[in-house]
Amino acid sequence: MPELIVPASMEELIKRYDAKEEPFGEFAISGELNAARMALIDPTEAEAAGAWAEVLAFALSAGGHENPWNSYFGPMGSSTDGDGKTLYFPDISGTPPATIDHWAARARSLKHPFLRARYADLAWEMSGLIGKRRRDVDDARIAIDAYLDAIQRMAEDHEHVRFAIRALDLAVLIRDKDRTDRARAALMGVHRSLMQNKGGLWWYTVDRLLEDKKADVTDVERAELVSDLESIVTTGSNTNDPAQFNPHEAQDAAERLIRYYGRFGEVDDIKRLRKAVGASFEHFASNADPMLAAALLQTATDQYRKAGLKEDHDRTRIMMQQKIGAAGENLQSFERKIEIPRDDMEKFLDLIVVDDLATTFVRIAREFLLSRAELEQQVRQMLKEAPLMAHIPATIMADNHVAAKIGSVEDDPFGRLMHQTNFAFQFARLWLAQAFRRLFERHEVAPEHFAGWANRHGLFDDMGLLLEGLRAWEREDHVKAAHVLVPQVEYALRKVADDLGVPITKAHPVVSEASVAIGMGEILYNEKVAEALGPDVTLHLQALYADPRGMNLRNQIAHGLMEAGQFYWHPANLIVHSLLMLGLWKEFGVKPKN
Structure with missing residues (x-):
């Protein structure tokens, strides 16, 4: 008897998603796969293993925050039982080793780039943990190529950013020069799109590329990233343009530039950036209530101090203390009992x-x-x-x-x-x-x-x-x-x-x-x-x-x-x-x- 058989209902579901033209995310297919698995009646041992292989493939969190297995894929969550033992959801323990071969076969038989990338990356990343075998570099190559193909097909939320970064990480890991260049070019393309649309998320691309020494970032590309950060600081700290004024984004960009310029001893540029951030937060505080203004002025004070601007630092420090006092004078007590139905x-x-x-x-x-x-x-x-x-x-x-x-x-x-x-x-x-x-x-x-x-x-x-x-x-x-x-x-x-x-x-x-x-x-x-x-x-x-x-x-x-x-x-x-x-x-x- 085969170790792993995918039930017909779940096989049809995979084929349907493989033929999709419109974007979809892992949560959509995960929900349907889980429902199909729950609907199975008396599956054989092999069918149960096949159903679990498909559910697990999309239930795992890619790049998640919990990382008990030291891998790119991790559980969606965890809890602690009465004995203090940590339980993970999902848990890979007990998963048949044949699952890795199944995922690898999926990556080579399916057509949709997202599905190919997902299955290939799982086969590569989880080989040692589940399959108890060495990684196959072809799985990584398939994953990289498929992630790059999926960027345009699956531009849902920030997945195009995640796909490009994962492709670059894998290419650098396996030291594939051609794929590294293609992945970096794709990530730069995503970065340019983010800058053009002004929709945020630029920090993902900048953080991955600006100071990377293994991705072969060119001088021209690095200069473009620095120029884009400078434009974000300029726009976000411009107090004369309320529609574009965004001191937090300006600060985020300035912090990255300060680290970058610090490597070259560009003291004047660092001072200029700190002054711009300090001034933007001081302006922001002028229109805020005392409680918020005190916190905003803390940032202004810190930036002026680090820039060596003593007069500005002392002025905003006094203002901050005054705002803290004003906030304290207006303290109120809030009392409200709320009965909440836990199932809603x-x-x-x-x-x-x-x-x-x-x-x-x-x-x-x-x-x-x-x-x-x-x-x-x-x-x-x-x-x-x-x-x-x-x-x-x-x-x-x-x-x-x-x-x-x-x-x-x-x-x-x-x-x-x-x-x-x-x-x-x-x-x-x-x-x-x-x-x-x-x-x-x-x-x-x-x-x-x-x-x-x-x-x-x-x-x-x-x-x-x-x-x-x-x-x-x-x-x-x-x-x-x-x-x-x-x-x-x-x-x-x-x-x-x-x-x-x-x-x-x-x-x-x-x-x-x-x-x-x-x-x-x-x-x-x-x-x-x-x-x-x-x-x-x-x-x-x-x-x-x-x-x-x-x-x-x-x-x-x-x-x-x-x-x-x-x-x-x-x-x-x-x-x-x-x-x-x-x-x-x-x-x-x-x-x-x-």
Whole structure:
């Protein structure tokens, strides 16, 4: 019996897509393939394997953010089970090795360039992981040629950019000079189209080509990229043209030029660019409310300082301090209880993301704040519904040590409560992601909006790093976002402690007569701070950042215990959500007793 047979219904579906002339994406075919697989009645073992091979081919995320297999293709998502084990969706474990041969055959028999590219790239990339065999360079060659053919056929969203970049990456990897030249030329063509249409996404092409040493970028092409970046800075920083004025885009282009000019010591050009960006953000701040203006002026101040423009720096620094004070004078408390049906995402989003941005921030902050009372009830319910699990102690293992031990529900109720937060964080992942997605769709928000909100109570004297982290989050650079923002959260909590009269330094454990700052764990487990923050905020931040029985992000990051694949959109979203919470900490919290 053959190891793999594609059911007839799914074979017909593949043939139909192979004959399509109009563009389609991987999600369209994935949805139909999954539905066809679910509709199978008593498939044979070989048919089940064939159905899975087709579903898996389009369920995997190309260039995704989770990367547990160190490959170009990864899972769409993941979750954690009751034992702390990570589960991936989809998971490649157990996939028959014959799947690789099947994908390779598809790449050679089909006609549509997108399908050929997808199957060939899968056969190339997943050979060792699934097929347990060496890669076949012909798979890479087929993928490159098909990706280049698919650019015009599949120009849906930013897929033409992704196809061109993937073709170039593969060509460089296999050291194919002809294909490298063709892929680079195609990517330059995509870049010119993006510049002509002024639709954004230019950073993908520029970042891939400007400073690349392996793609054989010519001097003429590099000069064109630099010229295009200069035009973006000029247009985006032009305060006399409101229709084209875009300080954020100007800053993004300027940062790339500054890195480029820095290699050649072009000091005057760097100063010119920093001044232009500073002036554009200063102008932007002049028309913004105090909370947003303070965050915008932070960027202007930083740019003037780096450019050596002391008078401009001092002027905008004073303006920023004035705006922070003005924002504090107009603080308001927002109270709204929302009951949300969990099976209705659209209704949920309509309730959370509303026309008023401040109210939206409040609702996102409140909706995804853990409720200590609800979690305690869930732990108590475990005694009734799963008494055996409730009484068995648990051990949380790290790579080379015991990270934490959790007793029974009766003996260690707080440990169980803290462990329960992990399930709450995982349950919230899709809801929070969709809330942020809808927020960006409905409002023209920028990192400055988030920074200004987080600083409503003056927790940040300098918002430079806060903005750096939020910009990284916005562009989905989750590694940088986490490493920059988590220390900023700790800084803000230390400010809370200081305002409450809690000592924020302690004696150095080794160096005599020296002091060190107290850490996040000491802050969050301080009774006075916990009382001021309130039980929900305290538990939420303890679990997210500082307790080994929770997510423990601060300690995991600070001690280098997280792998690259663990930095993806969900932890980053939780960190940004905690910044929204900090903007409301006085409204959430309880006033300390005298």
